[in-house]
Amino acid sequence: MPDREEIFSTVREILCDALGVDEDEVVPQATLTDDLGAESIDFLDIVFRLEKSFEIKIPRGELFPDNVLSDERFVQDGKITPDGLKELRARMPYADVDKLEANPDIKEMSQVFTVDMICRFIEGKVGVES
């Protein structure tokens, strides 16, 4: 079972390969889109690389639940509804969804997709040595 540092190191390598960024840019608080320049197709690439490196299966929508954000029950007038936030918390226990409370604008969702979020997701999938 890997420890947190090993997981972070592998995630950093994956993001460098997938996004063409330098190692020093991949810090835990960096956001995938705003800070590292990820585009939609990159999310698919990142998921595939995570699966291969950690030898895990990541069903579509598990890490990045885009289907929540395209559901009109959870997003109305460009804002994530209280039910939407509840759904995101349930679907993404590894993410800091609380930061959307103050401004639930859907554009702010990019602030949730951080390097640290991916590491926490992987820790939940493979376990982590304390």
Next chain:
Amino acid sequence: MRWYWIDRFLEFESGRAAVAVKTVSLSEEHLHDHFPGCPLMPNSLVIEGFAQLGGILVGEHIGFAGNMILAKVPKAEFEFSPQPGDTLTYRAKIEYVKEDGALVAGESHIGDKLHAKVEVFFANVLETDRSRRLFSDAELLAMMKMLGVYRVGRTATGEKLVPPKLGEIPDPARLAGRS
């Protein structure tokens, strides 16, 4: 006319890897402008060669179910530019392949000399409005045969690769439930 950026497959192992060659010729018109008096094969066309090689490798593996299109180039590193008379040997393997995408990584050599390292990422546009077939079955089979896929191809278990019969290639629109 289609632009082919590989000339022939030398090896083809279904679902795993392939080797193809591209010989650079001074009769390729674009070389007269790239650059006048100094013909050099553009790096973008090497990437396209890997996209064609990878697209055929991945497409054959998934039975041509859908349209695997080049979606991104995660890596393209070049050591130098090929000149007319050079023969580029592209070796590529499937890093991963799933229903909705695939990554193919490879290297180009001229003789023993490393020329380039390239990764090409494909997305399967099966479920979008662009899911019309890019080639007819007949065109696809003719291209595969012309490039020598079935001359050198082997299945994952080492048997000779056999071309599918016309009509056996799935229609992406039908697979997406829209026809």
